[in-house]
Amino acid sequence: MGDDEVLAGPDGVRAWQEPLYRDLHAHPELSHQEHRTATVVAERLRATGCEVHDGIGGTGVVGLLRNGDGPTVLLRADMDALPVREATGLPYASTDTSADGEPLMHACGHDVHVACLLGAVALLAEGAPTWSGTLVAVFQPAEETADGARGMLDDGLADLVGHVDVAMAQHVLPLPAGTVGTRSGPTLSAADSLRITVHGRGAHGSMPQAAVDPVVLAAMIVVRLQTVVAREVAPGDTAVLTVGSVQAGTASNVIPDHAELQLNVRTYDDGVRSRVLAAVDRIVRAECAASGSPREPEIELFDRYPLTDNDAAVTARVAAAFAQHFGDDAGVLPQQSASEDFGHLPVALGAPSTYWGIGGTDADAYRTAEEAGRVAQDVPVNHSATFAPVLQPTLDTGTRALVVAALAWLTPA
């Protein structure tokens, strides 16, 4: 194992990695607008001697470290932030806004992912004499809008990187800082959003006989959709179907001519996923027919995230390497209800993959909350205005995790 030799240098990395992280945190950018971030990434990759390709899928950046024969390992970090007004009180909190004046915040910790991957690339570049193979560092835009990985693939990522033996990524989560967690099999849910427009016939509120009422139609759909998970998904399978928005009409005495519903579906199995989506389609069309709707409904799928399904063999290899390096701080990651578009990369590249979690919550604060049974209430989670990963040991742990996982695949020299 070359881990110890490669990881002997994190002190040198920390000197630029910590200020770089604070700078990224102070200057978040929305999905597809990661121009400044991409520039910072490309500059740092060039400084570490990588072959750099930028502008992939918009603002995506790829750093290639070709170091002789051996496996190709792909590591991916996402770069985008969210329209959230930061309330962490950190000295490096964001006060930036978008061009439209929206407050911006790295509320999902993607700045941690970028800083850690840059650190890992630098350590592996310095430690190049100890390993051989190829390292592909992918800095992906637009994870939060579910289309950044797809965009890089559509823009030729597969041709650029060639054969990939393994693809890996990580996420900072509300778990104790300093810990890492791996999980085999379905780890993050698949997600689908649907926008459904159903059509009626408008009329005066006092003359229902002249109308096809889309409000009643939409209400019937909402109720009937509750039977999908209750009556069509097997008890051992998991699915969530939420109708998050119903919009129709403008006045009490006007029957409108259409209604719009927005749904969100989460599943952990591709078979369950297709069954649930087919049931939604069937129920919506049948309720429209039952109401005498004058037109077929429009059903549009958007914000679709693939299932993050960790390969068993890859996960076992990474988990063993983590156990050796992190000892008791390496454990099993609980299944997460959030979603990720990372899964598009390994599927398109034909590479097995794994995706792990690193803690970002101050370990003492986490323990206090745990002892009080108040983790869910007291520990800020991703996307909240107070999500503030502690700088260390979070950056150090995320950097080490990437290096250790990569070296579990790269050939020792």
Ligand SMILES: [Zn+2]
């Ligand atoms: Zn997020």
Ligand SMILES: [Zn+2]
């Ligand atoms: Zn995220």
